[in-house]
Amino acid sequence: MDDPRLYAPATRRNRDPILAVLRAILPEEGLAVEIASGSGEHVVHFAAQLPKLTFLPTDPGASARASIAAWIAASGVANVRPPLDLDATSPRWPIDRADALICLNMIHISPWAATEGLFAGARQILPPGAPLYLYGPYKRNGAHTAPSNEAFDASLRAQDAAWGVRDLEAVAACGEIAGFGWPEIIEMPANNLSVIFRRRDVP
DSSP states (O other): OOOOOOOOTTHHHHHHHHHHHHHHHSOSSEEEEEESOTTSHHHHHHHHHOTTEEEEEBOSOHHHHHHHHHHHHHHTOSSBOOOBOOOTTOSSOSOSOOSEEEEESOGGGSOHHHHHHHHHHHHHHOOTTOEEEEEEOEEBTTBOSSHHHHHHHHHHHHHOTTOOOEEHHHHHHHHHHTTBOOOEEEEEGGGEEEEEEEBOSOO
């Protein structure tokens, strides 16, 4: 039988630095929802290391969801729910609540509407003070932070004109409109950033 698991080469390099940040910002218990889970390699790694949390992976792609389910089965982790079909741009998400939201490497490989939808959906399901964790490359003050990021941005835009490395300030402004405070920013390996938003306690 064919193995439906997908493999993202960068996962093994970045999963532990990301996990170190998640340990500091996620609640000890509760439900952590991952948006655009991709292969599923990240979520099973985080779940194995954070056993008191329950993780809910999501992805709009059928092949990705099959990969996620296969990784869950292969890993044997018991604190990951079956993957949900969720498109960040949808005005109604199939989730009522979450204690944290995780989104890795989606914003630059999706149209801007996905970023707007991410914040709108997060606003609906997160309680005040809960974290929305983003990871990936960003421009700062309109400029790339490394030549490698500039080349990556060009390659993304060549694939799809709606993709590309985003301005961190534009993402933060989008979050502010949706009711999130200015993010905490942590520099990560390979010229990536951890960007941590928290929902403000506003009506």
